[in-house]
Amino acid sequence: MKYFELKCKTFIKKDIEFIDSFDILSKYINFSMCQIEEYEKSHNENKFTNYCFGNFYPIEKSKIYKSGNIYDFIIRSLDEQFIKRLQDLLRENINHTYIQVLQTTIKTVKQFFISELYSVTPVIVSVKDENNKNIFWTISKDGDILKLQKQLQDNLEKKYQNFFDEKIESNQNFIQLLELKNQKQQSIFFTKNSKEDSKKIRLFGNKFKIIPNEDEVSQKLAFIALACGLGEKQSYGGGFSIWN
Missing domain, CATH: 3.30.70.1890 (Alpha-Beta Plaits)
Incomplete structure (x- = not known):
């Protein structure tokens, strides 16, 4: 890969x-x-x-x-x-x-061994709140780290399957350790234009340090994170990451 x-x-x-x-x-x-x-x-x-x-x-x-x-x-x-x-x-x-x-x-x-991932741009993740409404995951709005990790995992698996046209089987989440690096919510802004007017949209996200697990599948997913971004909204700049 x-x-x-x-x-x-x-x-x-x-x-x-x-x-x-x-x-x-x-x-x-x-x-x-x-x-x-x-x-x-x-x-x-x-x-x-x-x-x-x-x-x-x-x-x-x-x-x-x-x-x-x-x-x-x-x-x-x-x-x-x-x-x-x-x-x-x-x-x-x-x-x-x-x-x-x-x-x-x-x-x-x-592909190489990745010991650490750092998100350079905000990682955007959508989750459901208690009313089954879509919200952006933030520590104040949700705070469920396990839910966050599952969403990141599922998203990477879908990206892998979409490109390679095959499923990737995993027995565990690819994340061994996740550290939230921002104290305030991070944002990406874009303008949505229509015939009537234009509206500025704000996407809420976070910056993370992630230590991936060392098994083969986890390392593949960590590599996909570098290649295609962590989380959602890559076409707006979300989830661009670097490694160590």
């Missing part, structure tokens, strides 16, 4: 506030990939995307990515063809208001 990482060196045409950065990157990637019919269809049908992306870096202390500066961002996927086609599409998308991709490089990463 391996994933493919597309690193994009990006020129900022106009100041971008951190609160808007996920939305701008998400729309930029989605617009580019939807130039190909099969990817547009998959996006519109709300299927698993099999990719994830991280925000601009280096991070600015001012919380503003400044016009005239160059930043990097990374896209990962299990799908080599997707990454190679996206590489060209991003460079061809030259008329964007805020950003222009100047240079791209692709790196192939083969």
Whole structure:
């Protein structure tokens, strides 16, 4: 098993506030990939995307990515063809208001042993409350760590099955230890446009340190987390992770 990482060196045409950065990157990637019919269809049908992306870096202390500066961002996927086609599409998308991709490089990463996972962007997880209503998991709204771990596990298993078209059998949760790294809720904002108006949507999430179990299945799922993101809403920037 391996994933493919597309690193994009990006020129900022106009100041971008951190609160808007996920939305701008998400729309930029989605617009580019939807130039190909099969990817547009998959996006519109709300299927698993099999990719994830991280925000601009280096991070600015001012919380503003400044016009005239160059930043990097990374896209990962299990799908080599997707990454190679996206590489060209991003460079061809030259008329964007805020950003222009100047240079791209692709790196192939083969499966390796993962001792620790760290989420760099908020991990978004949906759970049911006592009224069977969908809510975002937070320590204040739910606080059930076992429920959280099960949702993360189930989500990764579905991503594996979706891409490889086979089930992955597990006797235990892939998480040996989970540590909540934020004191306040983390958020991703995006704008939903309609014919009538536009509305800013807020996704609530958390940042985690995860120590995976050492068995073969747990390590596969940890690798899927790196390749496709932890939790939900990867097309908006959720759950991008790094390792140790």
